[in-house]
Amino acid sequence: MKYFVATIMKQGKKTEVGLYAEDKQAAKKYVRLKHGQGSIIIKVVEAAEPLEDRIKRLKDNFLKNLKKKKIKPDALIAAIRQLAVMTNAGISINESLAEIAEATTDPALKTVFSKVAEDINAGNSLSKALENFRFEVGNLTIAMVSLGEQTGQLDEALYSLANMLEEIRANIIKFKKAMAYPRNVMIAMAVAFTILIVYVVPQFKKIFEDLHATLPLPTQILLYLEYLFNNYGLYIVAGIGVFYFVFKYMLESSEEFRYKWHQLLLKTYLIKNIIMYSTLSRFTLVFAELIRAGIPIAEALDTAIGMIDNLPLKQKLMTVRGAVQKGDTLYRGLEETGLFENMIIQMVRAGEDSGTLSTMIKKVAEYYKMKFDGIIDGLSEAIEPIMLLILAGMVILLALGIFLPMWDLGNAVNGGM
Secondary structure, eight states, X not given: OEEEEEEEEETTEEEEEEEEESSHHHHHHHHHHHHOTTSXXXXXXXXXXXXXXXXXXXXXXXXXXXXXXXOOHHHHHHHHHHHHHHHHTTOOHHHHHHHHHHHOOOHHHHHHHHHHHHHHHTTOOHHHHHGGGHHHHOHHHHHHHHHHHHHTOHHHHHHHHHHHHHHHHHHHHHHHHHHHHHHHHHHHHHHHHHHIIIIIHHHHHHHHHHHXXXXXXXXXXXXXXXXXXXXXXHHHHHHHHHHHHHHHHHHHHOHHHHHHHHHHHTTSTTHHHHHHHHHHHHHHHHHHHHHHTTOOHHHHHHHHHHTOOOHHHHHHHHHHHHHHHTTXXXXXXXXXXXXXXXXXXXXXXXXXXXXXXXXXXXXXXXXXXXXXXXXXXXXXXXHHHHHHHHHHHHHHHHHHHHHHHHHHHHHHHHHHO
């Protein structure tokens, strides 16, 4: 959002009003809505945001992000299925939303559905009303609701959405189960290492000081860690907490920061494959549904790309939309991104040539789902070498740090005899 200063004439008085808008046209529209038709807009110019307004905006955004809370997946899936049934039965959307909001025990779902029902009563569409709650409901929900509105088959779109969310939920559960063992082992080792550093190393520190000898590097590292933990432990914990909240705020408020973070994730071992295949699986799945429903390819790409979270992948797939709009074929646009294997490109090309594009894209979605499932199933085995390396490093540091000076002392005693 950019900052604009609008100069308006109202009741014979000239005043300047500061506001945020995407562009000059949006700023003019906002001024007309807020100040009424009786006001005359003299000019609207983009300006530097005043420091006071910037601080206030940052504070409001920070508090807003702290209050944000996603709807529990199980509650959202159940609500969407219920909404699909009620829509199919001919009950109006706003009545259905109000009834679901009243019946649910999930506070986030109650708040979102109540406000969405109010927005629909005010004349907004369901997808437009949900746009204000993208964080709470997710990009996929908005994309599929938009599909249902475009095709006039909202109930079918909601059923498909519930199925996709259940599939995503199952993958998340599978991922958590795969991560449970290595996570628990690492937590146990970290706790044990911390206890040794805080309570055991200080006992050896007295012995090492009595030696008056040059200590080996592993021992020096242990003593330095002991000094940090015992003297600055609370500051370290507080620093980690502050870093977490600042990092989270930057992710949610700065697109440039989020883009660089997503870029880093795409270069990280194992994580890059999880993100890549989960994103391509969801993209092709939604795209196939849109094509099957008869939505033009360019519009289908718009909707499918809109539900992608990873910004670098989103940017690359946006070039496909641009290529298609210029009249190029879909398979050439996909090929230029460098994200898809040659086999996938040939499948899409065959689908375009034979008029069975939706079927081929559906098969591509199944292929990427299979690849993603394979990564999740082998996740524990893939993490084990890293986990063993970290554990070995911690054990070696402790062993060498404590016993090397003891061996030196023993050698010195034996040499003197």
